[in-house]
Each structure stands twice: as structure tokens, then as C-alpha cells.
Amino acid sequence: MALETHDLVVHYPGTQHPTLDRISMTIPDGSFTVLVGASGSGKSTLLHCLAGLTTATSGQVTDNGRVVTAPDPRRGVAFQRDVLFPWLSVADNIDFALVARKLPAKARRARIDELLDLVGLAPGVARQRPSELSGGMRQRVSIARVLAGEPEVMLMDEPFAALDALTRLRMQDLLIDLWTRLGRTVVFVTHDIDEAIRLGDTIKVLRGGGIAEHIVNPLDRPRPADSLADLPGYSELRKTLHHQLGIDHALH
Numbered sequence: 001m002a003l004e005t006h007d008l009v010v011h012y013p014g015t016q017h018p019t020l021d022r023i024s025m026t027i028p029d030g031s032f033t034v035l036v037g038a039s040g041s042g043k044s045t046l047l048h049c050l051a052g053l054t055t056a057t058s059g060q061v062t063d064n065g066r067v068v069t070a071p072d073p074r075r076g077v078a079f080q081r082d083v084l085f086p087w088l089s090v091a092d093n094i095d096f097a098l099v100a101r102k103l104p105a106k107a108r109r110a111r112i113d114e115l116l117d118l119v120g121l122a123p124g125v126a127r128q129r130p131s132e133l134s135g136g137m138r139q140r141v142s143i144a145r146v147l148a149g150e151p152e153v154m155l156m157d158e159p160f161a162a163l164d165a166l167t168r169l170r171m172q173d174l175l176i177d178l179w180t181r182l183g184r185t186v187v188f189v190t191h192d193i194d195e196a197i198r199l200g201d202t203i204k205v206l207r208g209g210g211i212a213e214h215i216v217n218p219l220d221r222p223r224p225a226d227s228l229a230d231l232p233g234y235s236e237l238r239k240t241l242h243h244q245l246g247i248d249h250a251l252h
């Protein structure tokens with residue numbers, strides 16, 4: 001089964017061209033897909049359509065064959081800025097997603113401990129408020145909350161963009177680890193070429209309202225951050241992506 005778009009068009013009122021122009025694609029279950037593209041190419045719009053947060057002008061999104069018309073717990077969404085409730089503790093923020101699933105109190109407490117452990121946070125963090133945590137820790141809590149909803153599909157809109165370089169690499173490792181162990185589908189938006197190369201099995205390049213390129217990542221896993229450039233195929237792939245994103249033209 002899969003998440004699919006069928007001739008998906010989004011044309012925002014007052015704009016000359018459609019942002020998404022008849023996009024048809026298939027995201028198979030368990031795959032890790034990265035969406036890249038220049039600013040304004042429609043990455044967030046496409047992700048929001050997959051989530052059911054944005055309504056298409058025409059065409060449709062289907063999730064396992066069922067037309068997507070609204071957000072659904074099957075599809076968890078993570079944003080660039082964490083959207084934690086500042087007045088709630090970390091535990092209560094995660095609990096929010098568990099209550100929605102109507103789990104009994106005892107099971108919820110145990111699940112919060114498990115989720116914190118899964119994203120590499122110490123149990124003591126549960127009592128803290130988001131404002132007491134670093135950006136990296138807040139994003140870990142955000143991911144724990146998305147996971148608490150047990151989504152089949154994780155839709156991630158530049159979730160690590162606001163983090164410092166080292167924390168970002170650690171979060172990529174965490175995500176790869178979770179994806180490998182939990183076997184969920186991930187669709188991940190980024191601007192960052194190395195992030196796309198480390199994470200994605202397929203990399204879709206958005207340009208001119210469509211998917212200009214669909215690249216199957218030839219790099220074997222693991223793809224360690226400190227030796228990424230040494231992996232066979234890295235330079236070629238990086239060159240291709242630079243070219244596809246028009247970065248080489250911008251530099252000359």
C-alpha cells in the first residue's frame with residue numbers, strides 16, 4: 001500500500017502559475033522519501049496536501065487507496081518549529097497524543113517513559129517545560145509526540161533546519177535509527193543537499209510546479225556524517241543535486 005497523488009494541482013488565488021501542477025507520484029509504505037527544491041518550489045504545499053492540511057485545487061491524494069480530505073492520525077506531521085504547548089510539561093505534551101488515542105492512564109505513563117527513551121531523552125526531562133530545554137531537546141520531544149500518535153506515515157517539514165550543525169546530524173542519526181527500527185514511511189522536506197543524501201532512499205526534486213527529477217539514492221547505509229563524502233557515488237549524487245537545484249548556475 002502507499003500514499004499517492006493523482007494529477008494534484010494547487011493554484012493559490014492571486015498567483016499567476018499553479019504552485020503544484022498535475023503531480024502524480026507514489027510513496028510506497030516503509031520508504032524514506034526526501035523532497036528538495038528551491039525556496040517557493042512548493043515543498044511545504046505538497047507535504048501539507050499529503051497531510052490533508054491543504055486542499056487541492058484539482059486532483060487528489062490517496063492514502064492506501066482512500067481519498068485524503070482532512071488530517072488523520074495515520075499521518076503524523078512535524079514542523080520546522082516545534083509546536084509544543086509551552087504551558088504543559090514534556091510528559092503532558094506527549095500525553096496529549098496518547099489521550100487522543102484513548103489509552104488508560106497507566107499505559108500512558110509507561111508509554112511516555114518508552115518514548116523519551118526512544119528519542120534519547122533522560123526520564124527526568126518529563127517534568128520539565130519546553131522553555132527549559134535546548135532546541136535539539138525540544139525537537140526530540142516533538143518527534144516523541146508525533147511517534148506517540150503511532151502514525152504509519154511521518155511527514156516532516158524541515159524539522160531540523162533551526163538546529164545547530166552538530167545537533168542536526170545527531171537528529172538525522174536518531175531519525176534514521178527510528179525509521180530502521182519502526183519501519184514507518186517518512187516524507188522529509190529539506191533545503192540541505194547533504195541532509196537529503198544522508199536520509200533519503202529516493203530524492204524528489206521539485207521545480208516549475210512538478211517533480212523535475214526522481215533520484216534513487218545509490219549510497220549504501222549506513223551513511224556516517226563524518227565520512228559521507230568518502231562513500232562511492234557521493235560526489236556524483238551531490239553534483240546531480242546541485243545541478244538540479246540550479247545552485248551551480250547561481251554561483252557563476
Ligand SMILES: Nc1ncnc2c1ncn2[C@@H]1O[C@H](COP(=O)(O)OP(=O)(O)OP(=O)(O)O)[C@@H](O)[C@H]1O
Nearest residue numbers: 012013015019037038039040041042043044045046
Ligand atoms: N496560503 C498561500 N496563499 C498564497 N500563496 C501561497 C500560500 N502558501 C504558499 N504560497 C506560495 O506558494 C509557493 C510555494 O510555497 P511553499 O511554501 O509550498 O514552497 P517551499 O518550497 O516549501 O518554500 P520554502 O523552501 O521557502 O519553505 C510560494 O510562492 C508561496 O508564496
